[in-house]
Structure formats: C-alpha cells, structure tokens
Amino acid sequence: MNQHSHKDYETVRIAVIRARWHADIVDQCVQAFEAELSALGDGRFSVDVFDVPGAYEIPLHAQTLAQTGRYAAILGAAFVVNGGIYRHEFVASAVIDGMMNVQLSTGVPVLSAVLTPHNYHDSTEHHRFFFEHFTVKGKEAANACVQILAARERVMA
Template sequence: MATKDLSQYDANSVPSAQNIRFGIVVAEWNQEITFALAEGAINTLKKHGATDENILVKYVPGSFELPLGAQYFAEMENVDAVIILGCVIQGETRHFDFICQGVTQGTIDLNLKYNKPFVFGVLTTENQQQALDRAGGKHGNKGDEAAITAIKMVALKTSFQ
C-alpha cells in the first residue's frame, strides 16, 4: 500500500493563518518522533502566516494524555484550533489498541464538545521506522498535514459565520 508524501500539498489552496491562534499539544513519549512532528507543524503554520505569538505549545507525558492537554487549551487559552501530536508504536500487547482508541475517541469528543478543530496528528505505526518515515522521512511529516488541516478547518468554520 502506497503512502503519499504528507508534506506535499498545493500551498495556494491553504488560507492565510495570519490571525489564527493555535494550540499544539505534544506527547513526550517517542519524542524523537513527536518533536519532529511539532517542528513540522510549527514551520508550516509560520509558512502560512502564523506568528510565534499565535502558536502555543504544551507537552504531555504520553499520547493517552493528549486529549486532556488539548481540553486544557480549549478551556484556558483563547485558541482557534488545537493540533494534537503523538506517536503510538505497536508493541507485543494490546496496550497499543487501548491507547489509540482512547486518543481517537477523546479527539472526536473534543471537536464536538467545543465546536472547534482539534486536529488528530497522532501516528499509529507498526514500528519505529514507519514512524520516522512519517515524521520528516520518506513520507514527509504528519505535522505539516495536521497544520494544514487546522488552518483549513478554522477557515471553514469562519465561512459559516
């Protein structure tokens, strides 16, 4: 199964991020991967006009804590969108399934509860190499994709107002 380069997109199709405030919550577990995702997201936001002052980054211990960290952004910061970045790598036990399910459902719940974009930028891979390939490797950077999604979703919401 082919995977596209997550960093390739039509830059002209992305609205300006100039006046948008972003929260980014990053899991510290698998930080070689997650910090690369955060760097990709931040660089992409800036490429589209976001300023340093409008990009707030916070860290949580692991991917399971991402939804709560994202909720803190919604409740304690004036952000237009929250980008959720983590990495869960398949192990020998079902722990992977429980973490992935919890983070996914938590993100869905936040989108609906707060009526603002909470963008799922969590890698769920079979091994370390697949994660590296998607955090700036041969498949690009999922952080870039998450940033573009956040910008586009804020623009979509604004178009309804």
C-alpha cells in the same frame, strides 16, 4: 485601496499538545507544523506547545485548553506503537475518540497527528521512515488547520 477589518490583523492562537514518548519523532511533526503555519499565515498564527507524558493524556489537556477560549484550534501529536505488552490500537482509539469528543463538545477544532503504525521496530530503518513521515504529517496538519479555520470563518460570517 484595500480595506481590511481589524480581525484581519489579529493573531490566531493555536495549541499543540505533544506526547513525550518517542519525542524525537513527534517533534518532527511539531516543527513542520509550526514552519508550515508560518509559511501559510504570514505571521498570523501564534503556536503554544504543551507537553504531556503520553498520548493518553492528550484529550484531557485538549479539553482544558479548549475551555479557556484562547485557542482557535488544537493539534494533538503522538506516536503510539506496539510495545509488546499492551494493545496499542486500544490506546490510539481512546485518544482519537477523546479528541473527537473534545471538539464536538467545545466547538474548537482538534486536529490529529496521533499516529499508530501496524508495526514499529526500534530499528534504524523504521526510525528514519517515521522521523520523515511525521514531518509530512506536520505539514498536512498545518494545511488542515488553516482550511478548517477558514471554513469555520465562512460559516460564521
């Protein structure tokens, strides 16, 4: 007879924060993340999706969500590209640093699907590439989420 603790049946809540710039591309990541978590978790995971205007707003929203104590992990998803006016590397770096600070200060894993390519041109070819690439990144983020939660569970056991 298999014995399971009550914890085996608890729903694990995951938050996703997605930037709305290039929403059609970013949404591929979120959809793939949800689908992969569903496949890996057999209904164990519940995903709440939160929208923010851009990538820069992700760290503060992640901190707010982490501080509620409701979420086992948080994923930030954004596509930070060179718009020709600002140095997109600075934005991406600030966002990633902010997300790292949130997870270190709260103890809640904050995963990143905040991607910034060297070059992005608003062309069919680039759009198609990143549309598909964000699907891959969503699956990878889901796998990383499951792995880090399992690793943390082993440490806490």
